[in-house]
Amino acid sequence: MNMIETNKLTKTYGDFKAVAGINLHVRKGSVYGFLGPNGAGKSTTMKMFLGLTKQSKGTFTIDGKSYPQDRQAILREIGSFIEAPAFYGNLSGEENLHIIRKILSLPKSSVDDALELVGLTEHRKRLARKYSLGMKQRLGLAGALIGKPPILILDEPTNGLDPVGIHEIRTLIRNLPKQFDCTVLVSSHLLPEVELMADDVGIINHGRLLFEGSLADLKQDAVQKGYSHEHLEDTFLAMIDEDNQQRGRRR
Incomplete structure (x- = not known):
């Protein structure tokens, strides 16, 4: 069962497409690492889940509830950390x-x-x-x-922490599903960090979802596409670089 699911979720600001028709599937009881460079669309996606910004197109459900019809019921189930907390x-x-x-x-x-x-x-x-x-x-x-x-949405929660703090928070997040029977969606721009705490990953660049699956699936995908796969960070960087080059050619 998916705790969070999107269908062609899109957010535009004028001519700029911040999130471009993504289909996410966050399994119940998992840690889902939402990965991408700064400005890729991670925070915008999370803000849509929290009703902080309205989607332009597409739909999403959280714990089987639809937005905006069930907005209040959805928010009662979510703990969130978005950008710098005030x-x-x-x-x-x-x-x-x-x-x-x-x-x-x-x-x-x-x-x-x-x-x-x-x-x-x-x-x-x-x-x-x-x-x-x-x-x-x-x-x-x-x-x-x-x-x-039961649901945690965490936007780059280790920003500003020293190495010891990063390790402690990463370990905490990794253990949360077992400890509290919850589902965690956590964003980062660092694959090594996500690799140590996530069950599944979604990789986003310029608002487009380039990959979704387990870390093992990511490695297999890298092999098939001829990317470096000894280190998953190299896979991530190669995936982003190729997408950027394709975008440049399309222009």
Whole structure:
């Protein structure tokens, strides 16, 4: 069963096509790595799932529910982290999470659980404006995880983290489906990062979905197309480069 499914999902801004008729299939209980260069259309796709921007064409369903008819029901099932999370700088990390908790009508213990999950318990009383970039990323992730939602949509959640922080968050994301019986859609522009936590990947470039499948499928696809396949990052770069060249020829 697919938790998230799109049918020719498209988003245009005037003459610019940010997302071009993509068909995604995010399996329930999986970590799906949504991969592409900066500006490829990853964030725009995620914003459509959250109702932050409306699709121009096409449709999508989340947990069998259709947008926009079931928008409120969809949003109740999703925890999200999109771009740089915004907080009240004059409130502590803990107080910021309590605001989310009250909106979602969750028990007080959910704040403690979320802080523990992302490793911010000892910094809970610090003002958010005094958090480092990495700590703000963690706080944003805590806001997405609070209440343990069945669907998580995470847009480049390791940005700004040091290598140790990246490893910790990557391990956390990898274990989330087993821990909370949830489905995770996580974007990145780094294949090595996705490779260590995802079951399936979707590769997008200039709004077009170039590949979707397991990492094993990606390697097989690379062999068939004559790409380098010793390192999947080389496969990813070759795939993007060929698409860019084809786009240039089409012009």
